Amino acid sequence: MNEPLDNKVPKTGMSEEKSRKLKHVKVYDxxxxxxxxxxxxxxxxxxxxxxLSKKMGVSRMTLRQALALLREDGLIHNVQGKGNFVQETKxxxxxxxxxxxxxxxxxxxxxxxxxxxxxxxxxTDFISNIIGRKTPVVAIIDRWYKDQPGSTFAYSLSFIPIExxxxxxxxxxxxxxxxxxxxxxxxxxxxxxxLNLRGSDTGNFxxxxxxxxxKNTFLMIQENLYDDSGLTLAASKHYIPLESCNLVLTxxx
Numbered sequence: 571m572n573e574p575l576d577n578k579v580p581k582t583g584m585s586e587e588k589s590r591k592l593k594h595v596k597v598y599d600x601x602x603x604x605x606x607x608x609x610x611x612x613x614x615x616x617x618x619x620x621x622l623s624k625k626m627g628v629s630r631m632t633l634r635q636a637l638a639l640l641r642e643d644g645l646i647h648n649v650q651g652k653g654n655f656v657q658e659t660k661x662x663x664x665x666x667x668x669x670x671x672x673x674x675x676x677x678x679x680x681x682x683x684x685x686x687x688x689x690x691x692x693x694t695d696f697i698s699n700i701i702g703r704k705t706p707v708v709a710i711i712d713r714w715y716k717d718q719p720g721s722t723f724a725y726s727l728s729f730i731p732i733e734x735x736x737x738x739x740x741x742x743x744x745x746x747x748x749x750x751x752x753x754x755x756x757x758x759x760x761x762x763x764x765l766n767l768r769g770s771d772t773g774n775f776x777x778x779x780x781x782x783x784x785k786n787t788f789l790m791i792q793e794n795l796y797d798d799s800g801l802t803l804a805a806s807k808h809y810i811p812l813e814s815c816n817l818v819l820t821x822x823x
Contacts, residue, residue: 592778594635597628601636602696605645605656613658616646638772642790669820670757673765673791674715674724674808678816683716686749688742697729700794701802705731709742711752714780723814725777728752728806756804760795767791773809783811 604610616622616637623633637654640646646654675681693701693708701708709730714722730752734740738759741747773788774781782788791808810817 593628593632594639594775597626597632597636598639599694599696600626601640602645602694605640606695610656612656614656615652616654616656618653635772635775638770639776642768642770642772643792644768670760670763670795672753672757672808673793673817674726674810675753676817677724677810677814679715679717679723679814681715682718684749684753685714685716685722686745686752687712688748693729693731700792700805701729701731702794703731703801705733707732709735709740711748712779713749713752714777722777722780722782723811725773725780725782725809726752726806727776727809728804730804731802733801734803752804752806756795759797760803761798762796764794764796765791766793770809773811776807776809782809783813785811785813787812789815789817 601610601616610616617625619630619633619637623630626633637646637648641648641654644657646656648654688709688711690707690709693705697708697710698704709728709732711726711728711730713726713728715724715726716722730740738751738755740751768790770788770790771786773790774783774786789810789812791806791810793806793808795803795805797803
């Protein structure tokens with residue numbers, strides 16, 4: 571019989587400081603909600619950066635980080651010399667790939683260590699949209715991949731709905747087990763996935779704890795893993811510096 575979740579998750583999985591949202595994430599969430607509600611309709615221009623940062627009560631740097639994430643997620647685009655505009659159409663559907671495996675492990679680097687941290691929170695609208703359903707609680711997991719001691723070369727941000735936690739009896743008191751589930755086991759449980767590959771300049775500040783690249787150019791892979799009923803088991807954003815990336819995608823008939 572499975573133990574109750576409360577017995578398996580420490581009351582203080584992270585420090586209070588770590589569990590608080592970063593400012594740019596809060597700004598992202600607010601702008602995302604405003605775009606979703608139609609306050610900033612599709613095709614419309616956002617206020618100028620000085621006006622928007624003043625309106626939201628944040629620095630230009632914080633605002634720019636939030637705007638970079640919105641561009642990364644295909645919600646806005648920048649027109650040189652004019653400003654930021656809400657995308658007129660929804661994102662194009664992504665293709666299915668038959669090889670289910672952690673894309674970071676396919677980028678050509680030898681991974682010697684994965685450092686993992688987590689927190690449990692009610693999902694934002696954005697996270698609910700990513701996992702494609704409402705859930706009362708989501709596990710948010712940071713993973714930093716190292717190819718040698720002191721050298722971090724890639725980062726993953728993952729979201730696991732609480733239904734996946736209970737279904738597979740994930741034990742948050744065992745970090746090694748949690749890491750193995752995300753790096754390997756979840757791929758054996760999934761029957762399909764979607765991958766969306768984009769260029770990104772947000773990897774360093776998204777990774778927070780470690781600087782991944784001095785060049786600040788990344789391949790960002792947004793990944794959703796599904797069970798046989800089409801429900802999302804886990805969703806992740808993987809950030810790999812371009813200079814570390816030799817990703818090969820194999821298609822089978």
